[in-house]
Amino acid sequence: MTILEVSNLTKRFGKFTALDGVNLELHKGEILGFIGPNGAGKSTTIRVLLGILKATKGDVTIFGKNAWSDAVEIHKRIAYVPGDVNLWPNLTGGEVIDLFIKLRGSSNKSNREEFIKKFDLDPTKKCRTYSKGNRQKIALIAAFSSDADLYILDEPTSGLDPLMEKVFQECVMKVKQQGKSVLLSSHILSEVEKLCDRVSIIRQGSIIETGSLSELRHLTRTHLVVETKQPITSLQELKGVYDVEDSEQGLTFQIDTDEIDNVIRHINQFGIVKLESAPPTLEDLFMRHYDGSDEHAHTGVRGEH
Template structure:
């Protein structure tokens, strides 16, 4: 796949504060990369560098093989960007602002624009100063999605939207992915990232602490198991690889190190298994592991 975003050893300092330490990751065509981390982790700084808004101190930052600072004008012709807090011209209507954005970009589909206005249930005739945060967000999303770009950068795009509108956004992202577009998605809604992302990059205190597909990262947290047996389940308590054992009669819930799954299953079958449920770790589990540490 074509490498659309390439970051290697990215560094940025604000005075004495080191905002980014050797940040490296890539986004390919037809790929959704979830970019997550706690507030102040460096997500927005990274995105501003990608957009050519601020200059990096060191490292490589390219989009479409072009330098994001020196060739930002050419890059911007092929990207769409939605920030998490949208400011609009209060005396213009939502429809007028969307049309202005499309003209500034130099293209866009009127048919897609009209379809998205209906899907997101936006009243385009109302002035922007009357809009709620969610409606301001809809204006930016409609404008961005109406343009046929090669890269879409979303920084907390569903901030202020209700769950129904979040679902519509997710459907639109899945369409873009099928069309071979590259998408960088920064979001605090971990279920949204888990549903959409092919790869996850977790940043904390300006450093990338984990990156890879969800399946590649799941080994970092333990699977939760609930099991019911005919014989006394307490015999499982001391089996290697079992943690946080909690028993109620013949049923127990515990977490397991998947390296010892075979041994745990063999021990369980000797007790006569009546019920077995295994829940793999979620992205939230993985995120909280780094957040709490």
């Protein structure tokens, strides 16, 4: 079941095109990672989803309703956490959480207490005294305390310490288990890698890749460290081998994942003593996309560019 569908979304500000034909799809019970550098168009896309900005062109539907004209109805079923939370300075954290929960029509106090404890927040302090991390906690507590069907999280862990990031990840996995859907916009790639079922990468206002991590990993290279009885010859001439270097650990190089079999066969004849491989990370994928010299930068898993 499709919860959110963005089709050919274009947003212009005067002559500047912020979004150029963006396509996104999020299904029930799925976590979609939405990644890209600052200025790529993540927040603009989210503002269109929230009905704050009107699309110049294209269709944006959430729960089958129009994101702009049905925004009030849609907001009853979504929870949103921005990357920079501004709060009422004279209210306490607890009062703000209660206000947010009430606005969503929920009155589940036990949920609220559970999350305040989890995120280790003192709700009695005035908001003006809170650090950035604590302001972020208030938005997260309010979001997870409400019974939403879709969570739109835009850089939600900015300002949180690693311990609280772990709590956040547990909360996201819990709502997924309950069949809820999550759109997670983040530049913390390890976070996306741990949580997301699929990833969409946006660059300069266009989606350049969409797919599961396993689908996207074919574009990345595995890092190998090899030690052999005899020196390896002709390694650099093999297809799919890059950055060959001699180090204290052994011979290090990168290899296209689909060429591993051939390369290992070649190395094997020199008598393998040690072989270590590090799996490709989302970070590798991300860096290759944003390296202007990369010939793969404009390939799309599903042709969404």
